[in-house]
Amino acid sequence: MKRNRWYPTTTVLGNGSVLSVSGETEPIIVMNAQDQNRYRPELWQNGGWSWLMNADRERRLPLYPMMFLAPDGRVFNAGPNKLTGYIDVVNGGTWTDGPEHQLGAAVPPVGDANRYFHGAHHEGTAVMYEPGKILVIGGSGAGGVTNTVERINLNDATPQFQYDASMAYPRAHVNSTVLPDGSVLVTGGIPNGDKRDIDAILPAEMWTPPASGSGPGSWTTLNPMGEPRLYHSTAVLLPDGRVLSAGGGHGGGYTDHPTAEVFSPPYLFKGPRPEISYAPATTSYGQPFAFNSPTPGQIDAVTWIRLSSVTHSFNMNQRFLRLPITARTGTSVTVTAPASPNDCPPGHYMVFALRNGVPSEARIVSISNNPCAASISLTTSISQYSCGATATADVSGSNLGGSYRWYLNGVHQPAFDGQPSAVAQLTNCASQAAFAVEVIPACGGAPLTASQTVSAGPFGQGGTLCACE
Numbered sequence: 325m326k327r328n329r330w331y332p333t334t335t336v337l338g339n340g341s342v343l344s345v346s347g348e349t350e351p352i353i354v355m356n357a358q359d360q361n362r363y364r365p366e367l368w369q370n371g372g373w374s375w376l377m378n379a380d381r382e383r384r385l386p387l388y389p390m391m392f393l394a395p396d397g398r399v400f401n402a403g404p405n406k407l408t409g410y411i412d413v414v415n416g417g418t419w420t421d422g423p424e425h426q427l428g429a430a431v432p433p434v435g436d437a438n439r440y441f442h443g444a445h446h447e448g449t450a451v452m453y454e455p456g457k458i459l460v461i462g463g464s465g466a467g468g469v470t471n472t473v474e475r476i477n478l479n480d481a482t483p484q485f486q487y488d489a490s491m492a493y494p495r496a497h498v499n500s501t502v503l504p505d506g507s508v509l510v511t512g513g514i515p516n517g518d519k520r521d522i523d524a525i526l527p528a529e530m531w532t533p534p535a536s537g538s539g540p541g542s543w544t545t546l547n548p549m550g551e552p553r554l555y556h557s558t559a560v561l562l563p564d565g566r567v568l569s570a571g572g573g574h575g576g577g578y579t580d581h582p583t584a585e586v587f588s589p590p591y592l593f594k595g596p597r598p599e600i601s602y603a604p605a606t607t608s609y610g611q612p613f614a615f616n617s618p619t620p621g622q623i624d625a626v627t628w629i630r631l632s633s634v635t636h637s638f639n640m641n642q643r644f645l646r647l648p649i650t651a652r653t654g655t656s657v658t659v660t661a662p663a664s665p666n667d668c669p670p671g672h673y674m675v676f677a678l679r680n681g682v683p684s685e686a687r688i689v690s691i692s693n694n695p696c697a698a699s700i701s702l703t704t705s706i707s708q709y710s711c712g713a714t715a716t717a718d719v720s721g722s723n724l725g726g727s728y729r730w731y732l733n734g735v736h737q738p739a740f741d742g743q744p745s746a747v748a749q750l751t752n753c754a755s756q757a758a759f760a761v762e763v764i765p766a767c768g769g770a771p772l773t774a775s776q777t778v779s780a781g782p783f784g785q786g787g788t789l790c791a792c793e
């Protein structure tokens with residue numbers, strides 16, 4: 325970067341570049357007022373960093389600010405400062421003021437150094453739980469640590485913060501983790517500034533989005549964690565659907581907790597889990613991609629969540645999207661990848677298949693702008709034109725991922741799954757082997773299929789009559 329940054333936030337943009345904002349220059353902590361680039365964000369692209377020269381050099385944000393790539397391509401500073409804003413990276417980093425949080429004391433006037441630094445949810449957490457829809461949770465503004473939660477929908481014509489349902493417990497130094505079913509798990513935290521383990525909030529809480537898609541969600545208190553998770557603790561979703569909660573302490577006057585534990589959300593106790601038996605390595609924007617499952621007809625939702633990184637209560641990269649199901653076969657489900665890189669920055673995502681809210685374990689798929697080109701063909705042969713002949717089918721093609729699923733006379737043949745060839749026995753002269761193969765290209769796309777039918781009789785190669793003994 326152009327400068328040393330202690331506690332910056334980095335945000336991946338739709339074109340794969342990275343915005344870096346805030347952070348202070350250690351050991352000076354408060355940057356030199358003569359610095360022409362003080363508080364100025366910078367951008368990484370094409371392997372190098374550059375200043376955003378249109379950005380206000382005096383706009384001082386809190387450390388590790390809550391930054392989200394918005395649906396319109398700007399980056400939204402959702403908090404913890406009361407007066408939020410957008411930075412337009414495309415246009416040199418120009419800032420525009422956003423709405424104010426409900427929580428917190430009056431925003432300092434224009435020109436006050438604390439105008440954008442002034443907190444509403446300081447040491448709280450924030451999460452984008454659907455494209456453009458953000459929760460800002462807990463922390464402290466006016467009147468100590470809060471259990472209040474505010475939500476905003478950046479897709480609205482005039483986005484405004486409004487209070488959502490409150491948590492059962494006030495929490496600062498808290499983590500939020502978006503789950504495969506679209507709910508949000510909140511773990512750890514402390515209801516005051518005393519830094520004592522004995523005050524730690526041990527029960528987890530889960531936010532369920534409103535069934536109607538608008539209005540407040542609801543909170544459920546869940547089982548307690550084993551150890552306090554306060555300052556410097558982390559929480560991240562694992563590909564198996566559990567949440568890893570770890571750490572805490574190591575400075576700031578808090579007790580060290582160099583341990584980790586995993587939380588199993590309620591959906592893991594609600595019945596058998598669906599399975600994704602194959603998924604492609606990559607897909608591209610707005611394109612279909614398929615995955616294999618032993619029970620494609622039972623999968624009623626597909627979601628994906630970006631691989632993420634978290635520190636100081638803010639996960640800079642978690643993104644949750646629903647992938648609409650567009651087709652099914654006897655062995656596969658096809659979904660459509662998100663069309664907008666602003667909703668879904670390029671990179672790696674955990675794909676979950678759900679049945680009645682119960683998620684599968686994830687497969688990891690990356691998304692980019694490279695359309696998938698793949699082809700398939702099927703060739704068949706027969707050992708002899710007589711009873712007891714063996715018919716063979718062989719796949720060839722390009723960019724095939726090896727997820728071959730074979731059907732014989734319309735029936736899936738699991739014994740040949742993953743193999744590039746299949747065989748069938750023709751017991752008499754009336755026997756036919758109708759081979760069909762379905763393959764999911766390694767680069768995504770809809771399933772490719774090919775079929776060929778082999779007959780034992782009545783006339784085989786060269787007009788030979790099929791004969792049985």
Ligand SMILES: [Cu+2]
Binds near residue numbers: 556636
């Ligand atoms: Cu720290």
